[in-house]
Amino acid sequence: MSRSDNIVAYWGGNADEDRLSAYCDATVNVITISTIIYQGEGQLPTMLDMEQPCGQAFFANTQLAYCPDLATDITHCQSKGIAVMVSLDSGNGTDIDWYGSESRARAYANLLWDLFLGGQSISRPFGDAQLDGVDFPCSWSDFASGCKAFLDQLQSHFQSDTVSRPYYSVVSVFCSDITSSGLITANLDAIYVAVHTGACSVAHYGDDALWNYGSWDSWVTSQADSDALKLYLLVPASATFGVDYVNPDRLAYIAMSTAARYPAHFGGIVYFDAAAAAANNGFQKSLRHAFSNVSHTSSLGIVPAVSTLSFSPVKTATSTSAGTASVSPTSSPTAPSQAPSFTLATAQETAPGSLASSKASKSTLVIAIVVAFAILVLAGIISFISVCIYRRRKRKVAEAGARLEGEEESNEASEPILRPFYAYPQPSSSVLDSEKPVALSHPTVMSSSPGRVQGLTMSHLQAIQVRRDSEDTIISVLHGSPRTLKNRSHYCQGMDMVISPVPLSPALA
Template sequence: MISSVLPIASALLIFGASEALAFTNSATDNLAVYWGQNSYGATHSSDTANWQQNLSYYCQDDTIDAIPMAFLDVFFGTGGEPSLDLANICNVNDDAVFPGTQLPDCSFLASDIETCQSKGKIVTMSLGGATGSNTFSNDSQASAFAQTIWDLLLGGSSSTRPFGSAVLDGIDLDIEGGSTSYYTTFVSTLRSLMNSGSKTYYITGAPQCPFPDAYLGSIINAEGFDAIYVQFYNNYCGLQNYDDSNDWNFGTWDNWAKNTSPNPNVKVYIGAPASSTAAGSGYVDVATLGSIAQATKANYSSFGGIMLWDASQAYANGRFDEGIKSYLTGGTAAPTSTVSSTSTTTTAPTSTTPTSTSTTPTSATSTTTASTGSCGSVAAWVANVAYTSGDQVLYDGDLWTANQWNYAETPGESGAWDDDGPCASVAAKAGSVKAAAYSMLTTTAFSRTKSTPEPMKVVVPVVQTNVPAKHSRFFKFD
């Protein structure tokens, strides 16, 4: 990696701006909102007016306090450099990349980042996401990657800084696959670099609500995080089960924060969908979420605020973010309008360009003819297809029926499937068999830099279930 010195004047300007209206991590009314994946656009392909806007658009008032940008999803890509994807705003297909890499040049976002920081907000980079399955092979590699992140995004210097002179305020870990070996070394090394910096930096994580989290559990037990954005949705312990003490487990996370976390002052956020179309389950209206937030704030000292997925969904849903912020600060205001869940028509894409990230399917009703046995129109199980309760598949010679929504849950290895026996001796269910199909959402949108419409690939969400394996709450543009 070729290094160059970050202009001192620019650095001083950034540091001064980001500290002007200091974000307070110890507060109990903070609102963190993810930005970068255009979640609303993935479920509303024709409503381009409400698609994700540039970052500074979401910093025009005091509602949002922290913005994790999603995602830096490739750690070691072309040329050994990482890559990131910010959907319709900046990606490897629509933007220039640094020579010899697949790291897009998103330096036009520097002013947006600095604008948000000047208004007292922190802007961080979320690592991982739906398709991120990044692993380290040893401590040396993990430590070297911490230095890379420091140089590319934080207080270090490099000629390949994707956001130019902008200095981010920290990183967020959304690790959803692969081995987590040596991640503690990565966090420890990065923390040491942060401690030597000229401003305050933050490290956050986004575990699922089932405790302990399958991927982040050991990492947050070993290293001090500043905040944890717990995903209380797409799981049995989601907000939809708040009234069930057997499922709702914020108290468990509070106990972890006080008795296990290396940082006894770590803050725990309630992660929530910002709209009914932002997640598979767990969405509650702003009044319900507001009441839950106020009760949790009153009973648990680790409570730090609310995390929402994501900015595009919140704005389209009658400024859901503004409504919940009112509750966090003691009010009871609800958003003026809501956007109901709508169905999306899918068509096959005209072309597909392979990328380093995987695609995420949508569920649909179709029939596919099986080639063997007496299972009639039941299709073979496919790893990258989303299935809903009642779907039937063929796998390893048996007929299987889904008992819940699932994705990439292998029959026989996951409790999401019931084994109906060998296909040769079991007839498919009577009537229309509901199989799962998948297709890429395709719509026409205007490129930020082009004057003519061009097709953009839109992929609907991967939804988590209550099994240990975890898939993303996030939507993805490739």
């Protein structure tokens, strides 16, 4: 197995579940049908609580259900690249169980091959639909030889059918037993480690004294022919099972952190079951999303899980010894005691993480387009306002210019224009010699004699035009109040002045 983020779901035996095809989506890589129950030598097995998906159709003289609708769902899921496996019950750990003897174990392996996998039988519950593998508990050291015989026999069948599909073998075991059970590892594709109860539960992740994944990884590494063997964490999809439960985000973090630290053998997450996950606020969707987020935001180099899968060929058979105690993930009748695993890798994969990334990219693109459009609209509004302000100012300037021109024309018409001194009328001697105030009606040339200026009524003084003696050159034009002009006239001794009763033209001044 080349992946570290596979997700496996159990299905079956839950009264609230939908049909199998409803759960075959991008959130899972494998679905395991639970559970096949051994009925003894010479008898066909039964399937746990299959009344809902299978109805009341049974093969003659047996309790093995005939499930054509389920067969359709199986092929539908497989067409989407999702592997469909079957799990076996754990039995009672006695001599009469299918693993109680080597001969019985081999016979049961042959029967399962014919009924559910690539063999032939008139009593196939799923018709021509062929499942992709078997998930079984087999960790009792007292029955190691039976478990080994069962696995060897299955492997011989798997190797005989290399054309139609690869097949997978999975064993489940409690986390407390994995290193001490003498568990078979040869010919296995995965081990589902139940971490939902006990001191080594996933609830104790982070406590190195209790969470001992490192010892499991070391143990697997030490086994022969275990290079491709993967370890999965088997957990509940809901707190309703009454065992240790962690939410999808936390679970994804634990999984990806473990994969980063122990990349060689970590395979993914197995949860029970599909119906409970859907009822728990879409546990399966949250888990896949969290897997994708953790994968993309870390530097683990882990590829997000795929929605369309192909499988690698079956490996060559090799054998070792078998194991110890019975395994059951939970005491709940709906909680499976084992789970599947397989190699998931191929050409034309469409990763859910990639889909999420694609959606995120599309969302980012849409946001960028909206922001750009908003900026363009805002720029247009600002430009429009600027043009309006410019035109308004231009209009006001034009109006002000016209008004000034009118005022200048008015001033030119009403106010005297500065002219050379010889052009102004000369006052009569009586006016110049008068000691009384003189009322002037127009600008008048006067000597700079202070006395004469002082004799003028101050209200007549609006401007004084000063020139030098015997010259027409205008030195300055003085404006101001009458009192100021009278005072300033004292500084004009020896100069002639034009005394004006009105302001001289501003343009000329």
